[in-house]
Amino acid sequence: MKQNKYDDSGFFANYSQMPRSIGGLDAAGEWTAFRALLPELRDKKVLDLGCGFGWHCRYAREQQARSVVGVDLSENMLERARAMTNDSEIEYRHLAIEDIDFAAEEFDVVISSLALHYVERFDIICRKVHHCLISGGTFVLSVEHPIFTALAAQDWHYGLQGEKMHWPVDDYHNEGPRQARFLDNDVIKYHRIVATHINALIESGFRILKLSELQPTQEMLAKNPAWQEEIRRPMFFLIAAVKD
Template sequence: MNNIYDNKQFFDAYAKMSRSQQGLSGAGEWHQFKALFPDLRGKSVLDLGCGYGWHCKYAVECGAERVLGIDLSEKMIQEAKEKNADPKITYRVCGLEEYDYPAASYDCVISNLVLHYIADIDGIFRKVYLTLKADGVFLLNIEHPVFTAGVNQDWIYNVNGKPQYWPVDDYFYPGERVTHFLGQDVTKQHHTLTQILMGLIKAGFRLDTVEEAMPSADMMDIPGMSDEMRRPMMLIVSANKKEKG
């Protein structure tokens, strides 16, 4: 997995984003993602790619008894321990591919904006299925395939600098995409919609909710936010570990 988040220049720029400074309320997709959370009272939660730990803290506020947040970035884990510490939360520097995923250990697994850095998402889906308890819930938010297949993940602009359209190319060729984000070249992984959704189904999950993130009405006055209605940026899924039978 790409670990650009331990690059000081990149991390300093990331720290200035609204989702870094305001937490969940500064994340445009939160109003949709939040609605998919199950009852977490007394439950165990695993957060894959926990970042600053906002979702870990939210899980505890919702009554979770035990939360583990893992992230490959040492800088992210340091921030999580400083900003969102709680006796019920354990933070660990660990990549998604390296974690051991103990069987039937968690009631809920969260993955927010990290799976588009993972080449073998099918492998992660199988491991998440294994580590969930029966009827456990997997909540994931991944960059939308239309976004990751975007040419340089940017608009085509007119002479006045106004976005004209969002170009998509090589959609059916999954794999590495390099984009320029927060002043750095960042390597991501493009996965098609079929790969993501069928990957979950083949791993054994039942899909309960599939949504494309879009800004809420009260965010539309923010400069540039209306352009987020022109193409999807994120794909949000709630999947359930159904009983074998």
Template sequence: MKENKYDHPSFFDQYEKMLRSQIGLEGAGEWHTLKNMLPDFHGKNILDLGCGFGWHCRFAIENGAKTVTGIDLSERMLAKALEINSLPGIQYERIALEEVDYPAEKFDIILSSLTLHYVESFDSIVQNIYKWLTPGGSFVFSVEHPVFTAEGGQDWIYDKNGEKICWPVDRYFIEGKRNTTFLGENVIKYHRTLTSYLNTLLKHGFTLKEVIEPEPGQEMLKEIPEMKEELRRPMMFLISVLK
């Protein structure tokens, strides 16, 4: 997460053009599934790890949260969050996830959307999250699916006519750093197996509630024909656990 490509002007400009950046949660292919995994926010203190533009922070406050803390390393991300998603009860902080330190049992719910595959040590962040949560608290997060991250290139295999043949899965059990291309720039991500994600959560005391590999919603499939390609391989992995 310390790499912080999102403050590079050209990279950020491309990110702003993504559908999820322009229209918020309804533009995210996984949102129709993720929102049903979220617990009741009423009267709760929320932490959003890697909050980006603050869309999940807004959703939490608008659905009854008492306080929301959104953290992100990107100055540009947080400036945009303050511009479009600054509501009473939301506080934004600029800090790397690896450097966050909160008192024990400070939050009732911790969220993270497509962020933790940028963090080298999933074990360390899970240990911290367990400490920060109140007893009975929820941790709900999304990451890129291990099938999506394994090979590293994160692109299809094409035939001689440029048609997509299949998605490459290679080095699946070799965890660690992957150099990939996202929005036209080299980005470092970290590949982990499904086993590692789940067993790390269990090792630190969490109880699994839901594990979902989301498919695009029917409305999005109708409105964006190319979304049908997302039915050919999983792109995301959603997990909900309880302390």
């Protein structure tokens, strides 16, 4: 199923008011960890899967990437991305992640930020990314952490006074769709365990370089005490892999 909530006007309006939609990468809590996994981008051809407003595409060009292609299923997202971009070496394409069909070894780096948990067949995407990467090319991705996606409610267990007691984890090994609430809308996310992510990459021909579950730093906690929740349970899972 190719889900496209972002072309719903109400949903898109709500999304546009999120801090990361206004403030860009610096307002995205996981950005520092994601950036640390990226290879040198100078002179590289980059593909961004689920590019949204194009923040990562423009960052890649700021780092002197040779060219960038961003794909997204949402026309609303792409319209905003194009409006925010003045760079002939960034191309935005209206395309579902599931439908990518690029030439062999077309890119040096493929990135995807918080998009692949909306895609049903992660293994197929891994094979397609492997196909379009050069030998030695890097695939960097972030998804919601499997501990976060295991239960559709994606919420704390609360005490009698409304205090957050613990984060419930259940049905962890029961992979598949979860109907979650996001921005006052029902959305389908796909729960996959940690092993499924890693094994899909390995079986597609990748070597894992590094993993991150985004443990907040003291600097992050000082700037935003809400990050204390991320010490209690991980929300993000980030992977860097290379095509040997």
